[in-house]
Amino acid sequence: MKNASIIGLKEADCKNISEKLNILLANYSIFYQNTRGSHWNIKGEQFFTLHPKFEELYNSLVLKIDEIAERILTLGATPAHNYSDYLKVSTIKETKEVSDGTKSVELILSSFKVVIDLQRELLDITDAAGDEGTNSQMSDYITEQEKEVWMYNSYLGK
Numbered sequence: 415m416k417n418a419s420i421i422g423l424k425e426a427d428c429k430n431i432s433e434k435l436n437i438l439l440a441n442y443s444i445f446y447q448n449t450r451g452s453h454w455n456i457k458g459e460q461f462f463t464l465h466p467k468f469e470e471l472y473n474s475l476v477l478k479i480d481e482i483a484e485r486i487l488t489l490g491a492t493p494a495h496n497y498s499d500y501l502k503v504s505t506i507k508e509t510k511e512v513s514d515g516t517k518s519v520e521l522i523l524s525s526f527k528v529v530i531d532l533q534r535e536l537l538d539i540t541d542a543a544g545d546e547g548t549n550s551q552m553s554d555y556i557t558e559q560e561k562e563v564w565m566y567n568s569y570l571g572k
Contacts, residue, residue, distance in 0.1 A: 417490035425490075427543035432491030434539060435548070438532045439482045439493055440500035444508060445525040446475040447497075451512035452521070460515030463569075471522065471562070478555060485548055505532075519566050526563050530556055 418425040453468035483493035494500065501508070505528045511517045533552040540549040 417488060421488070421547070423489070423543060423545055427539075427545065428489040429491065431536070431539060431543060431545055431548055432486050432489045434532070434536055435482055435486045435489075436491075436494045437503050438529065438536065439479065439486070440502075440504040441506045441525075441528055441532060442475055442479050442482060443497065443500045444504045444506040445522075445529065446472055446479060448506070448509050448512070448521060448525065449475060451509070452518035455512040456515055456518065457513045458515060464515045464518065468518070474558075481551065485551060488547065489545075516570065519570055523563060523566050523570075526559055526566075530559055530563075 418428040449468055449472040453465060453472060456464050456468065483495075486493040506525050509521055511521065533556050536552045537549060537556075540546075540552065
């Protein structure tokens with residue numbers, strides 16, 4: 415955690431935040447791969463609507479994966495990078511149900527719930543630690559994702 419003092423944070427806080435960020439990274443990585451699967455395998459009358467929407471989502475997720483990993487590095491820790499490690503800590507699970515549009519959208523919504531909840535936990539932790547960098551990042555993600563949740567729910571007629 416050599417960066418802690420340079421960026422004005424306590425080493426213990428950086429360690430705690432990095433551990434939580436690695437859990438978030440794991441969840442984002444499984445979310446990403448599930449969404450890729452839906453993009454590749456979607457079938458039926460919803461194909462032309464959902465295929466590009468899923469691509470838009472997985473492109474957004476891969477950017478966030480990179481940003482989270484870089485934030486972990488900024489805090490002086492090492493981001494996890496193996497799916498075997500991700501599967502051990504991720505609340506989001508791999509799915510094989512990727513060809514049905516409605517099920518895929520429901521899975522996306524449940525995945526958003528997981529990452530938004532984790533990001534809200536990080537808001538509390540980073541606020542207490544004075545970690546404005548991570549706090550701002552999580553806040554930006556939540557703002558964007560709340561709108562996505564509204565749109566996916568609207569698609570389902572909810």
